[in-house]
Amino acid sequence: MTTTPTPYDDAKAQLKRAQEILGFSDDDYELLATPRREITVAVPVKRDDGTKTVLRGYRIQHNWSRGPGKGGVRYSERVDMEEVRALAMLMTWKAALLNLPYGGAKGGIAFNPAEYSKAEIERITRRYVHELFPVIGPDIDIPAPDMGTDAQTMAWFMDTYSQAVGYTQPGIVTGKPVSLGGSLGRAEATSLGVYFTTRAALGHLGIEENDATVAVQGFGKVGRGAARFMDKAGMKVVAISDVFGAIYNADGIDTDALGEHVDETGKVVDFAGAEAMDPEELLLLDVDAVVPAAIEAVITKDNAADVKARVVVEGANGPTTGSGDAILNERGVMVVPDILANSGGVLVSYYEWVQSRDNFFWDLERVQKSQEAAMLAVWDEVVEFSKEHSVNLREAAVSMAVERVLDAHKMRGLFP
Structure with missing residues (x-):
C-alpha cells in the first residue's frame, strides 16, 4: 500500500536534492532536516456560551544558525505537526535565500476561526502566547500573520507578550497594525x-x-x-x-x-x-x-x-x-518556487523588525523600492546558479539557501 507524501516528506526531498547538488555529508543532512525545537501546547478556551474546549497549538523552530526564528502563525483546522514542520523548514530556506539574519520557524492552532467569535479568537490568541512565552521573543522567535491570522491577531499577540514582560515590546511580532509599529507596505x-x-x-x-x-x-x-x-x-x-x-x-x-x-x-x-x-x-x-x-x-x-x-x-x-x-x-x-515567489512577506517583516528596534520608520516608497531591489537581485542569483549547475529554479534556490545555513552552522561549530 502506497502512502501519499506529506508536506514534510516533500520538504525533506528538496533538502536531499540540495545534498546531491552540493555534496555535503549525511550527518549534515540530518542536522539540517531535524528541527531544533518542537513545541505542542494545550490552548484551553472559554466559549461565549460558557462552555470550555481545549485546542492544540504548535510552534516549531527549525533552525537558528543565522539568527532568531521567524515565521507565521496560522489558524486552520488542517494545522498539524507535519504541516508545521514543513513550513518551518521552508522558512529557514526562505530567510537564508534572502540573506536575512533569521532562522526558520512556524506555528499554528488547529481550529476553524470561522466557527469562533472575535472575542473567542482573542482569548485563544492570548492563551497561545501565554503558553509559548518561554520560547518566543524579539531575539528568540518572531511570529507573523499567516493563514487565518492578521494584523489584529498580531496586535493581541504583542499586547499579551508586552503585559508579561512589563513594557511595550513591538519587536515580538511583525505584521502588526501600522499604529502599533507595523511597517507600511507589509500587508501587501x-x-x-x-x-x-x-x-x-x-x-x-x-x-x-x-x-x-x-x-x-x-x-x-x-x-x-x-x-x-x-x-x-x-x-x-x-x-x-x-x-x-x-x-x-x-x-x-x-x-x-x-x-x-x-x-x-x-x-x-x-x-x-x-x-x-x-x-x-x-x-x-x-x-x-x-x-x-x-x-x-x-x-x-x-x-x-x-x-x-x-x-x-x-x-x-x-x-x-x-x-x-x-x-x-x-x-x-x-x-x-515558493521560497522566492512569496518571500516578500518575510522580507518586509525584516524591515518592520528593524524599524521596531530602531524606532525609526520608513515611508512606503522606501519599503517597496527596497523590496523590489532585494527580490530581483535574488532572482538574478537563482537564475545564475540554475544555469551554472544545470538545475531548475527550485533546486537552485533551495541549494543556495541550504549552503548558506550549513556554512553558518560550520562557522559557529557544534556545541559540545
Whole structure:
C-alpha cells in the first residue's frame, strides 16, 4: 500500500536534492532536516456560551544558525505537526535565500476561526502566547500573520507578550497594525513580491507584461493583491478563483471591481464582469502564467501533465507536490518556487523588525523600492546558479539557501 507524501516528506526531498547538488555529508543532512525545537501546547478556551474546549497549538523552530526564528502563525483546522514542520523548514530556506539574519520557524492552532467569535479568537490568541512565552521573543522567535491570522491577531499577540514582560515590546511580532509599529507596505508585501517574480519570469522568457495572460488561484491575502498588481501593470488576468468557485473573462478581469464585489458578497462567483468556470480547470488554462496563491498541494501528479502555462509562480506555500514538480520540469514548465515567489512577506517583516528596534520608520516608497531591489537581485542569483549547475529554479534556490545555513552552522561549530 502506497502512502501519499506529506508536506514534510516533500520538504525533506528538496533538502536531499540540495545534498546531491552540493555534496555535503549525511550527518549534515540530518542536522539540517531535524528541527531544533518542537513545541505542542494545550490552548484551553472559554466559549461565549460558557462552555470550555481545549485546542492544540504548535510552534516549531527549525533552525537558528543565522539568527532568531521567524515565521507565521496560522489558524486552520488542517494545522498539524507535519504541516508545521514543513513550513518551518521552508522558512529557514526562505530567510537564508534572502540573506536575512533569521532562522526558520512556524506555528499554528488547529481550529476553524470561522466557527469562533472575535472575542473567542482573542482569548485563544492570548492563551497561545501565554503558553509559548518561554520560547518566543524579539531575539528568540518572531511570529507573523499567516493563514487565518492578521494584523489584529498580531496586535493581541504583542499586547499579551508586552503585559508579561512589563513594557511595550513591538519587536515580538511583525505584521502588526501600522499604529502599533507595523511597517507600511507589509500587508501587501507578499502579493507585490509575487508580481515582481512573475514579471521577472515572463521577462526571462521574452514575454512582455502587456502581452501576458495570467490565471490566479485564490483571492485572499496573497492572490487578491497579486492579481491587482498584475492588472495595474498591464497583464491580462483572465481567471480568478476562491473557495466558492472561479470566474473567467478572456479580455481580462477588472480586479478593482471584483474586489468591491467580494467585499459586498464574500465570494468571486456571480461577478458581473466575468463568467463562471470550473475551479479545477483554472490551473490548466492556456495562459502565460498560472499563480496558485491559495493552499498547498494543488498541482500534483494527477494534473501536472495538463498544465499549459509556460510559468507557474508559487504564491502559496507548497502548492506543487514533489511528483507534480517533476512532471512540470520534464515538460519544460518554469516553476518559480515558493521560497522566492512569496518571500516578500518575510522580507518586509525584516524591515518592520528593524524599524521596531530602531524606532525609526520608513515611508512606503522606501519599503517597496527596497523590496523590489532585494527580490530581483535574488532572482538574478537563482537564475545564475540554475544555469551554472544545470538545475531548475527550485533546486537552485533551495541549494543556495541550504549552503548558506550549513556554512553558518560550520562557522559557529557544534556545541559540545
